[in-house]
Amino acid sequence: MHEERMESVEKPAVDLNDPQLYINRELSWLEFNRRVLEEAQDPQVPLMERVKFLAIFSNNMDEFFMTRVAGLWSQIDAGVTDLPPDGMTPNEQIEAIRRVGLEMMIEQRRCFHEEILPALAQYNIHIFDVKELSPALRKAVDRYFVEEIIAVLTPLGVDPGRPFPFISNLSLNLAVILEDPKKHRRFARVKIPTGVFPRFVSMREIMQYADENERDTAGLENSFVFLEDIIAANLDKLFKGMKIIESHAFRVTRDTDIEIAEEEASDLLETIETGLRQRPFGQITRVSMVDTMPEELRNQLIDYMKIPKVRVYEVPNPLGMSDLFSFYNNADAPALRYVSFVPRRPRGINSGVDLFAMIRSRDVLLHHPYDSFTPTVEFIQAAANDPDVLAIKCTLYRLGSNSPIVDALLDARENNKQVAALVELKARFDEENNITWARTLEAQGVHVIYGFPGLKTHSKVVLVVRRESGGLRRYVHLSTGNYNPTTARIYTDIGLFTCREDIADDVVQLFNRLTGFAPNVDYNTLIVAPEYLRPTLNRLIEREAEHARQGRPAHLIFKMNSLVDFKMIKRLYRASMEGVKMDLIVRGICCLRPGLPEVSDNIQVMSIVGRFLEHSRIYYFHNGGDPEIYMGSADLMPRNLDRRVETMYPIESPELRKHIFEHILLKQLGDTAKARVLQADGTYFRRRPPEGEEPFDSQQWFVNHAKSAQ
Numbered sequence: 050m051h052e053e054r055m056e057s058v059e060k061p062a063v064d065l066n067d068p069q070l071y072i073n074r075e076l077s078w079l080e081f082n083r084r085v086l087e088e089a090q091d092p093q094v095p096l097m098e099r100v101k102f103l104a105i106f107s108n109n110m111d112e113f114f115m116t117r118v119a120g121l122w123s124q125i126d127a128g129v130t131d132l133p134p135d136g137m138t139p140n141e142q143i144e145a146i147r148r149v150g151l152e153m154m155i156e157q158r159r160c161f162h163e164e165i166l167p168a169l170a171q172y173n174i175h176i177f178d179v180k181e182l183s184p185a186l187r188k189a190v191d192r193y194f195v196e197e198i199i200a201v202l203t204p205l206g207v208d209p210g211r212p213f214p215f216i217s218n219l220s221l222n223l224a225v226i227l228e229d230p231k232k233h234r235r236f237a238r239v240k241i242p243t244g245v246f247p248r249f250v251s252m253r254e255i256m257q258y259a260d261e262n263e264r265d266t267a268g269l270e271n272s273f274v275f276l277e278d279i280i281a282a283n284l285d286k287l288f289k290g291m292k293i294i295e296s297h298a299f300r301v302t303r304d305t306d307i308e309i310a311e312e313e314a315s316d317l318l319e320t321i322e323t324g325l326r327q328r329p330f331g332q333i334t335r336v337s338m339v340d341t342m343p344e345e346l347r348n349q350l351i352d353y354m355k356i357p358k359v360r361v362y363e364v365p366n367p368l369g370m371s372d373l374f375s376f377y378n379n380a381d382a383p384a385l386r387y388v389s390f391v392p393r394r395p396r397g398i399n400s401g402v403d404l405f406a407m408i409r410s411r412d413v414l415l416h417h418p419y420d421s422f423t424p425t426v427e428f429i430q431a432a433a434n435d436p437d438v439l440a441i442k443c444t445l446y447r448l449g450s451n452s453p454i455v456d457a458l459l460d461a462r463e464n465n466k467q468v469a470a471l472v473e474l475k476a477r478f479d480e481e482n483n484i485t486w487a488r489t490l491e492a493q494g495v496h497v498i499y500g501f502p503g504l505k506t507h508s509k510v511v512l513v514v515r516r517e518s519g520g521l522r523r524y525v526h527l528s529t530g531n532y533n534p535t536t537a538r539i540y541t542d543i544g545l546f547t548c549r550e551d552i553a554d555d556v557v558q559l560f561n562r563l564t565g566f567a568p569n570v571d572y573n574t575l576i577v578a579p580e581y582l583r584p585t586l587n588r589l590i591e592r593e594a595e596h597a598r599q600g601r602p603a604h605l606i607f608k609m610n611s612l613v614d615f616k617m618i619k620r621l622y623r624a625s626m627e628g629v630k631m632d633l634i635v636r637g638i639c640c641l642r643p644g645l646p647e648v649s650d651n652i653q654v655m656s657i658v659g660r661f662l663e664h665s666r667i668y669y670f671h672n673g674g675d676p677e678i679y680m681g682s683a684d685l686m687p688r689n690l691d692r693r694v695e696t697m698y699p700i701e702s703p704e705l706r707k708h709i710f711e712h713i714l715l716k717q718l719g720d721t722a723k724a725r726v727l728q729a730d731g732t733y734f735r736r737r738p739p740e741g742e743e744p745f746d747s748q749q750w751f752v753n754h755a756k757s758a759q
Contacts, residue, residue: 063647063648065622065648068132068134068135068136070642070645071133071135071615072135072640072641073135073137073145073640073731074133074135074613074638074640075117075118075142076142076145077639077640078117079113079149079150080731080732080733081636081638082109082153083153084658086103086106086153086156086157086160087735088102088658089157089165090164095385095387096172096382097377097380097382098385098387098660099164100165100169100376101374103157104371104372104374104376107369107371107373108371108374111219111371114334114335115302115303115304115305115306116304116305118143118146118334118335119306119331119332120306121139121146122139122304122332122334123304124139125139125140125143133615134615134618144359147359150362151363151364154364155365157370158364158370159365162365172271172382172385174272174380175271176273176376178278179274179278179279185260185263186252186255186259188259188263189256189258189263190255190279190282191283191286192259193250193279194279194280194283194286195283195286196258197246197258198242198246198280198283199287201242201246202287203240204237204287204288205238205239206235206236206237207236207237207238207353208235213353214238216238216301216354219301219303220301221240221241221248221277221298221300221368221369222238222239222240222241222299222300222301223238223239223277223284223298224238224296225239225284225293225296226294226295226346227288227291227292227294228291229290229291229292234294235291236349239280239284241277241280243276243372246276247276248276249273249274249276249375250273250274250279251272251273252266252269252272252274253266253269255274256269271381271382273376273379273380277298284296295346297341297342297343297346298339298366298367299338299339299342299350300336301333301336302333302334302335302336303331303334304332304334333354333356334360335361335362336360336361336362337368337369338350338362338363339363339364339366340365347361387660390755391421392417392422392538392755393420394420394421398413398424400427404424404428404546405435405515407546408524408548412545412549412702412705414544414705415543415544415546416541416542416543416665416751417530417537417538417542418538418539418541419751419752419754419755420755422534422537422538423534425537426454426457426534428511428513428526429441429458429461429511429513430457432457432461432513432515433457433458433460433461433464434460434464435515437516438461438466438513438514438515438516439467439514439515439521440466440467440468440469440512441458441461441467441468441469441511441513442468442470442511442512442560442564443458443469443470443471443510443511443512444506444508444510444563445471445472445473445483445486445532446473446507447483447533447536448472448483448486448531449533449536451535452486452534454534458470458490459489459495462493462494462495468494468495468496469495469496469497469498469564470490470496471498471499471506471563471564472486472497472498472499473499473500473505473507474487474499474500496564498563501563504692504693504694505692505693505694506563507682507689507693507694507695508559508681508682508695509527509530509531509532509682509696510525510528510560510696511525511526511532512560513525523548523553523554523556523557524546524548525548525553525556526545526546527544527545527547527556527680527681527696527698528682529542529544529664529665529667529680530542530543530544530664530665540661540662540664541661541662541664541665542664542665543667543680543709545680545700545705551573552574552575552699552701554573555574558571559575562577563694574698574701575696575697575698576697576698577695577696578683578689578691578693578694579690579691579693579695582683582689582690582695582697583617583691585697586620586668587620589668589677590620590621590624591620592670593624593670594623594624594627594628597628602630602671602673602674603627603628603630603671604630604632604669604671605621605629605632605633605668606632606667606668606669606714607633607634607635607668608633608666608668608714609634609635609636609666609685610635610636610637610666611635611637611685611686612633612635612638612684612686613638613685613686613687614686614687617685617690618685621649622641622648622649625650625651625652626648630651631653632653632655633652634655634656634657634663634718635654635655635656635727636656636662636664637656639654639656641654642731643727643729644729649729653726654727655724655725655726656727656733657717657720657724657747658723658725659748666680666682666683666697667679667680667709667713667714668680668697669710676706677699678699678706678709679697679698680700681695681696682695682697683695683696683697712754716750716751717747719745719747720736720745720747721736721737721738721742721745722745722749723747723748
């Protein structure tokens with residue numbers, strides 16, 4: 050199955066190395082975040098959910114600057130001359146990111162001020178400007194500042210004896226210009242303590258500090274003020290004897306990538322912990338400043354921080370809009386949110402059912418979040434407490450802060466079962482959680498493996514070994530997503546339960562590869578990266594091209610998060626040129642240009658951005674009328690194909706293949722509500738239904754279908 054030799058393909062007349070055939074990765078990511086912003090701008094989306102999309106947009110942008118933009122600056126500093134397939138230099142990418150990103154950040158604030166705030170006000174939900182408060186409310190705000198905030202603040206003046214302070218990553222700050230009694234201008238920085246106080250301070254809480262006869266909170270149930278506005282309005286109390294000339298907010302984003310010399314690390318956990326301690330001190334990749342800040346003060350800050358002006362982004366207030374997550378969580382407005390739904394338990398998988406018996410009878414597919422993740426947790430819990438289970442092995446990538454999966458593994462160990470867990474310590478931004486869980490598991494005697502040097506283990510696999518009347522039987526759970534009940538409610542993923550011998554044999558071999566020394570493992574059904582995934586996909590795509598050459602229908606449907614890999618895109622271009630029809634559902638980055646004459650005119654690319662984060666990976670091959678479907682953890686990116694341990698697994702049940710094709714892939718391809726179609730120039734247009742038809746929202750269809758099937 051995993052032969053690397055392929056039939057030769059006649060070289061096409063077009064030069065597939067031409068940079069014009071490829072979309073820049075970073076600019077494609079920005080287009081994805083634009084689609085997130087469009088959800089915030091869509092009046093059909095519930096109002097509080099639009100607020101949440103504004104927060105997601107900002108959070109995405111923060112991570113982008115902390116990682117991808119940081120990498121570009123590192124390339125510039127190192128003098129890297131290698132160019133990506135699209136031919137843009139690092140400097141050209143930085144300039145394009147600034148141009149496109151700044152326009153989007155400004156548009157985000159316009160949406161917030163001109164659309165969201167007025168709409169919220171119609172429902173008596175307010176974020177007040179301190180200057181607009183009544184005298185009684187303003188008096189309460191000032192008293193709240195004196196009694197609660199002022200003691201926590203540490204104003205830092207800057208002069209020859211007091212150098213400019215270190216500005217931590219993602220911290221919100223006020224740059225304050227003061228005048229002393231001798232009319233000398235002074236500069237001070239005040240850090241906004243958002244880790245101590247809420248960014249959005251409730252007026253009901255503030256009114257506890259009003260005079261007793263003025264504590265009427267009627268109408269203020271959903272009213273807030275920005276913490277930085279409270280502080281800015283009371284700076285005279287912080288700098289007594291000084292005249293406050295002006296104050297303006299700024300915020301710093303730093304490089305947070307952790308560099309690990311894994312081959313030289315004697316203890317990977319300790320090495321990553323050291324990297325985490327260094328993370329807050331990375332180089333500055335962006336400084337956001339309010340656009341009302343005078344040029345003189347802006348230049349003063351640039352000089353203090355020793356950064357080029359290209360790293361400065363001037364935007365309207367407020368900065369740090371990812372904090373809108375807390376506003377979303379604290380505002381009491383259930384009618385302005387998505388209608389809640391309870392994920393279904395598929396028929397036959399009721400609470401208390403014998404999951405092992407069910408899996409013996411048939412393969413079981415769960416489509417999250419529409420199908421409940423609870424049976425997955427119950428599967429591991431049942432294994433932990435079943436006296437006939439001998440061993441549990443699993444890979445853990447993003448667990449979250451509260452993990453019933455870990456609790457079940459600890460129960461299993463307490464019940465004297467063999468338990469092995471590969472905890473990937475290098476899962477970006479989840480390193481601290483994973484270190485905590487790894488230590489907890491180790492302390493109870495679980496065999497904990499931290500991963501491979503040079504590779505991230507991104508596979509999602511659980512193996513349960515059980516003694517039964519006919520001997521040992523292996524039960525397997527394979528998934529496109531993480532073993533995290535929280536994200537399973539907001540990410541779309543697919544999990545498969547099976548006890549097929551061929552898959553179970555491969556999973557045993559995979560864990561031998563992960564936990565021990567078994568470099569020459571071969572697999573019968575699983576497609577495992579980095580050894581086999583690329584050559585196998587190459588072979589399967591080439592097989593589809595051969596069907597097209599022979600005049601047979603040829604069709605690929607690939608659903609993934611990102612399509613970046615240069616070699617794989619060229620492979621898809623060649624197949625398109627042979628006549629293979631392709632429907633690519635790519636949520637995020639897509640570097641392939643569809644619709645290019647004689648190159649990609651058989652390829653359609655669409656993206657669905659909606660209520661749930663599309664996260665499942667599905668690869669459908671028509672195969673001359675004998676379809677094959679593979680699912681797993683891998684996108685078509687160099688890191689997934691070459692630098693990660695990934696697992697793709699076949700769907701062997703004809704019934705499940707039909708279900709995935711008809712009830713998942715075709716439904717998504719038919720979306721006319723949340724689908725955007727990629728054009729050859731790298732922009733997207735929103736697909737609309739034919740005239741007279743209602744928009745079809747595939748995610749809402751899945752929700753409705755799950756409700757009706759309960």
